[in-house]
Amino acid sequence: MNPFQVLAHKYDIFNAADIPAYVEFIRKAFEKADIDVREVLDVGCGTGVITVRLAELGYDMTGVDASSEMLDECRRKKGSEGILLLMQDMRHMDLYGTVQAAVCTFDSLNYLSTADDLKSVFASVSLFMEASGIFVFDVNTKYAYENVYGDNCYVCEDGGDMLVWQNFYSKSSRRCRFVLTLFEEKNGSYVRSDEVQTEKYFSGRTIAGALDKCGFDILGIYGSTDMTPVCDDSPKAYYICKKRG
Template identity: 30%
Template sequence: MSYQQFAYIYDYLMKDVPYDSWVEFVQAQADKHAVSGRELLDLGCGTGELSLRLLKEGYSVTGIDLSEDMLFMAREKAENEGLQLPLYQQDMSELQGLGSFDIISIFCDSLNYLETEEKVISTFKHVREHLREDGLFLFDVHSIFKITQIFLNETFTYNDEEVSYIWDCFPGEEPNSVEHELTFFVRDDETGQYERMEELHHQRTFPILTLENWLKESGFEVMDITADFTDVPPGDLSERIFFTCKRK
């Protein structure tokens, strides 16, 4: 899945996303599990917002994304700030040739864009291959509650002078999946007219126990499962599930 035109307005729409909370999560888990190394692989790095924050906190970050447009934006940001951020275009389920890392992360529900069980399991196995001994694998996913009770059959709208959108959510073909049909209206600064853009995004999630079993089968010890940027285990109404795993 490529974000295509969406990459160019992504940051504008995501300006209120709590990237600093993900940074705090990384630091807290690294401290808790005594990971002193600072080499981090950010899978699904998007436009680099989180990668750049982690760089500024002293991590040596490499970013991976499937979207060439997203990587272009990330590269431009890093250059503008005078920061070194190696970036590569790869499918996270087919990682290769990247060396080894102390921490590998997949945040902002990027894992939910993998549409099949096979791709999720393949991602876990490739992540393990790129982790150093006792390295940490950190990721989050949408909960089943969020997919089925918050997204499905709902319409969300946003409107201001620069960007407006209509976001319709339909059931996907697979269990616990959703099709996000997005229509954007983006203002052209020169003409004052609005350009229409359309995107279709697919997300799927899996039961917590299923993910936990796949992780164990892929060579991980699951250290913590928490919810919504807290230390609390997931409940029935949790929306974002966090996994902290250590390479066996």
Template identity: 25%
Template structure:
């Protein structure tokens, strides 16, 4: 399947994703009405939806993603929006060839695709190196409750005109991890036939205290930890945990 078809698949699944709420979270943490002149690195940028919105708010944006296909879609989408950001295919665990940024974002549970403790630690250290002194790291992760009760053992399905899917989730090999088996049926634009696409996505999360420990060890100070796009502290029922951390200034 070419990347245009894959983009249609991804963006269809993410059609109701709360992009505007992520933007509001960044605004609230940065205490800025807009991002004019602010440099932002979006890790796990996917097809570029957040890049476009951040650019429209005045930010100087850069995107990183492991998927060349996603970045190709993001490049086209940003071009259609009238700008040409730097887009780099690489792992978040080892960010190289980048400038320093005012803000780094890792949203839409992108961090949950890291399976080991070391990968998360390496990512925090790598982001620390890419932030200016006092720069902000903003990210969200699935809660343990979401992984263990909201996903594991669940099956989700949808049947629309252009796409249908079956999504089944199983317990992963690590604690608080899940494997998502997805089967998509996507209509080919050329001949109208449905093409089956299968994917396996693995995600893992960790206790909030563990994320805090790793952030502090990497050199961050934690400003707030909230849940589910609110200003409230996480509870046992929370599904998405938001972290707002700041790189400590050198010498402090």
């Protein structure tokens, strides 16, 4: 449940997501709430790149993550001073009050191991969410694991630093193993760091069933943050859900 230790300080650099577009997608999703959204929970907030942006828009943010290294990166960000950051397992969160909305971004849910874990996260979010609140999250799709990741290898560069990202996907277990090797240039030589992460593919049916059991209705599933419909070759699925009540 804590895959980010070695690479926490480089996460934002190698994260290729369009952050402003994602934040705008979330803001529009919050407009679908029947209540005024003030307090927002960021589940698996990581380095806080989304958390801080939402705080800048005026939301009262709480960020939960299991990685102390990622939370430390968040605390270093300008604008993080008023954000409540909690090091907790997303399956068993314990907040100080309720929220009107929650987000879980950058395939954080795919780091869970089982469908029961997924249901536990949804139940934990539901426990602290007010009725008619909005839950926004994304997951990697079957297309992403079989075609984008698969058994492919990618190399990302940042100045003198380099990240080698090898993928190994098993269709039978629906698990993808990421072998990450970071080379950082320091004083004319390179320092190597290695980390192995595992993600799991959850089908749309599994996700929908878990949401329903935890009191959420799906308002929309999109293939990108511009709210185009999800399709067979969408690498990500973006969900907007509302808590019943």
